[in-house]
Amino acid sequence: MNLDTLSGLSLIADQQGSESEIPFRAYNPATGKPLEPEFHTATLDEVEQAAAAAEAAAPILARLDNRTRATLLRSIATALTDAGQAILDRANLETGLPLPRLQGELARTTGQLKLFADVVEEGSWVDARIDEALPDRKPLPRADIRSMLRPIGPVVVFGASNFPLAFSVAGGDTASALAAGNPVIVKAHPAHPGTSEIAGRAIQQAVRAQGLPAGTFSLLFDSGIHIGEALVHNPLVKAVAFTGSSTGGRALMKLAASRPEPIPCFTEMGSTNPLFILPGALRERASALAQGLQASFTLGSGQFCTKPGIVFLPNANNSEFLNPLSTAVSALDPQGMLTTGIANRFTSAVEQRSSTAISSIATGKPSQSDAATGQASIFSVELDQFLKDHQLEEEIFGPTTLLINYGKPADLIPVAQKLHGHLTATLHGTEDDLRDARELIAVLEHKVGRILVNGYPTGVEVCHAMVHGGPFPATSDSRFTSVGTRAMLRFARPVCYQDFPDAALPPELQRANPRKIQRMVNGTLTRD
Amino acid sequence: MNLDTLSGLSLIADQQGSESEIPFRAYNPATGKPLEPEFHTATLDEVEQAAAAAEAAAPILARLDNRTRATLLRSIATALTDAGQAILDRANLETGLPLPRLQGELARTTGQLKLFADVVEEGSWVDARIDEALPDRKPLPRADIRSMLRPIGPVVVFGASNFPLAFSVAGGDTASALAAGNPVIVKAHPAHPGTSEIAGRAIQQAVRAQGLPAGTFSLLFDSGIHIGEALVHNPLVKAVAFTGSSTGGRALMKLAASRPEPIPCFTEMGSTNPLFILPGALRERASALAQGLQASFTLGSGQFCTKPGIVFLPNANNSEFLNPLSTAVSALDPQGMLTTGIANRFTSAVEQRSSTAISSIATGKPSQSDAATGQASIFSVELDQFLKDHQLEEEIFGPTTLLINYGKPADLIPVAQKLHGHLTATLHGTEDDLRDARELIAVLEHKVGRILVNGYPTGVEVCHAMVHGGPFPATSDSRFTSVGTRAMLRFARPVCYQDFPDAALPPELQRANPRKIQRMVNGTLTRD
Secondary structure (H helix, E strand, O other), X not given: OOHHHOOOOOEEOOEEOOOOOOOEOOEEOOOOEEOOOOEOOOOHHHHXXXXXXXXXXXXXXXXXXXXXXXXXXXXHHHHHHHOHHHHHHHHHHHHOOOHHHHHHHHHHHHHHHHHHHHHHHHOHHHOOEEEOOEOOOOOOOEOOEEEEEXXXXXXXXXXXXXXXXXXXXXXHHHHHHHHOOOOEEEEOOOOOHHHHHHXXXXXXXXXXXXXXXXXXXXXXXXXXXXXXXXXXXXOOOOEEEEEOOHHHHHHHHHHHHHOOOOOOEEEEOOOOOOEEEOHHHHHHHHHHHHHHHHHHHOHHHHOOOOXXXXXXXXXXXXXXXXHHHHHHHHOOOOEEOOOHHHHHHHHHHHHHHHOOOOEEEEEOOOOOOOOOEEOXXXXXXXXXXXXXXXXXXXXXXXXXXXXEEEOOHHHHHHHHHHOOOOOEEEEEOOHHHHHHOHHHHHHHOOOOOEEEEOOOOOOOOOOOOOOOOOOOOOEOOOOOOOOOHXXXXXHEEEEEEEOOOHHHOOHHHOOOOOOOOOEEEOOEEEOO | OOHHHOOOOOEEOOEEOOOOOOOEOOEEOOOOEEOOOOEOOOOHHHHHHHHHHHHHHHHHHHHOOXXXXXXXXXXXXXXXXXXXXXXXXXXXXXXXXXXXXXXXXXXXXXXXXXXXXXXXXXXXXXXXXXXXXXXXXXXXXXXXXXXXXXXXXXXXXXXXXXXXXXXXXXXXXXXXXXXXXXXXXXXXXXXXXXXXXXXHHHHHHHHHHOOOOHHHEEEEOOXXXXXXXXXXXXXXXXXXXXXXXXXXXXXXXXXXXXXXXXXXXXXXXXXXXXXXXXXXXXXXXXXXXXXXXHHHHOHHHHOOOOOOXXXXXXXXXXXXXXXXXXXXXXXXXXXXXXXXXXXHHHHHHHHHHHOOOOEEEEEOOOOOOOOOEEOOXXXXXXXXXXXXXXXXXXXXXXXXXXXXXXXXXXXXXXXXXXXXXXXXXXXXXXXXXXXXXXXXXXXXXXXXXXXXXXXXXXOOOOXXXXXXXXXXXXXXXOOOOOOOHHHHHHHEEEEEEEOOOHHHOXXXXXXXXXXXXXXXXXXXEEOO
């Protein structure tokens, strides 16, 4: 599609949303200027229409054969690729993210859809289980009992600001909810409505091409929070997925829990991703560590959920690390931020940190323009001070990180025990360091969703084994992930069929195993 | 152990709890008389001690090899069997449940522990996934990424009143939480504290015999709700499991969600388990259906979460069903209830139903003694009246059920669509009936955790495929089950290890696959 054809209207199944009295516009963060066209906040009636259409689509999607469901996901990927230049150009205007980064994100988004398609087509993800009847068992016979994961129902997805493609309209939440067989209603992030409309139309087009019910997908605009709230409150909605701020995520958790029928609400709220530099690693490769850390905490201008925001650093002999780090940070140009609001919140959080007794190690170049930018910065604090000030464990969204000087590795155990939940933890160590860090690793296993060795947490691979999750406040529920193929499990629930006639069972549970999936039969995993 | 040795004191890891100022006693519901000895409510300090001991035990349990963890579960089963007569006699005194039923429940409880032991020992339940490094991938290399389910941390279990063994101290919640590698703190149900103490001591003995940390298990008494509340609020507690009333379950959900760190809280709150008699089945076997329904709704005096409490019955020619049902119910003796409180609540709920325009079809014999009993009853209502009165869908815990007269099977679809969540739904039909019921089944899939054909929902098989769950208000989260081996998934969370040295990985993720479990390697399920 062409950028000139943006309508600015919500997509309510196959209908266009209405115009609102007070439209809103996206802003170009690089210029501070508003972008055409006007976008229109959806109405409460449209929320109900989208939910009713999703409800009507749900049983049809639930019955869909695996191949059609997989084809839908692949068609969305194709439609996104076809809209490639338009979507990249618009995303660049709306987010200020550079084109190469957006190209990578688009590839990630389409790759993600295709990976889910593969899993759906293979089919074993549904955890089919069969316990055959034991009519002669004493004292009581056993019935024939079969179960598998089935779709949960209409899912509301909130687009994220920091990944306008991969965590937004056609991103991981939408892909995993569709893959699990559910209709999806997306609440577009107001900072990139044009990107959202293009992606939404790509999905709409794929839904139409597969002949699926229009209610399979809707996209609603809102410059504020009322439409999102109404969606989460709608009784036909059965699950919620959100990536964004802690404030937003917690509000949605409360809302979902306070409904007459509480529903699952997976919120990924970011974290500070502790990174531990162990003494041997510092001795061996201080300068490489400085370079790696600088690249990681400023990647995407520090606007990643997995940005390392607290770095534990051995006290002694660390000038070989600090000097190159300071030099590199001091040379950094102002970092483009996603929105003026994010830039302002970042600046005031950093100013607040500067005003305390915490040492500033280095700052990047200050801004000279009207662009939404953040000045990179590194702070430093002693371990005991970190332990006293809980605020230091909280995320500052943007290009800043905090070095925490510690004495000996054993001091890290009680610190790790006191950490709250994070998405990731990272250790940099030699073989000896890591051997001595067993206890630290055991503690971190209870604190995060992913532990890395000698790497950087930014860059979340989309694969089967990925866990992008972690204990609260990183997410609302550490038992799930929002990235990787396990993400589908958020939107599925087991349903059990007892003594069913074979023909009335879903194919996955029929005696002949027509889909040739792996099943657990009488406790044994088999493809028979 | 001997019944004379009951201490009446909580088990705080390996310590005895203190005596309280206002002790409480169990009551024999068959006589209304209190039982010896006195039991003592735990203190808030003891809650903290139990939580601290559990926290200390957690990392040790998490590192345990599969065989030791399986042996713990089997040892608990053996210790329960050894305590068999004592536990059966005390449970009979405290609950009024007949000995043969309790013998069956004890066998179910020990069988359940052994089934979880088998799953733990086999080991593949942890969903190990490995995506190997792709160092040459363009544009970016892929790291080595591995993940598996790990224990969530200390779990608080609330004993249920209606299954003093299978859903109580050593019941399914405790078994699945231990199987998943977590320490457990049980809040004993105050109606059967002696049974709880014997079961608790059996677990304590098995924990000791395996040389495991004492904090692996604690058992706390409370005649009220404060200790349970304090446990759910304790920051070291990471998950909650509850089987009981809707009021209790909803209160716990709120409490768990309102903690500074919200935690998963699985509450199974019972339901009314709609049962649909389709016209062909009624024509073919009216009398057998009458007999089956009567046996099911009065099983355990109607005190099962899966009791069929609403029964949809075709309007025409149903006297061949109603006559034998009325005769059977009228002949029923007063049904022994678990406690005087439950008996009183049952009687007043039935009286309230009697006072409305709903027809009484039959009642059993009224009580002539001081025993806690319930008078069996069957009511009848027209479909349109059922649709107008939401209260009729709510559970009355005890031996009563409601027949709902419907015209034609098509009328059932909109009714089913309006149902809230239930644990089960049952269809009785001929082959033709069931072929015509496809749409009804599709609707019910979204309403319940288990659908049965030509059977009765009471009697929940403990097996791999069982789902004892369902959408709210049946449970707090339809994505989980509290019965069957999937119940372990409530208490586990995925943890991801990126670029780890082999020796630092859990054995399940090491290159050589030393535990020989099934894993997903680069997307393919394999035991290599």
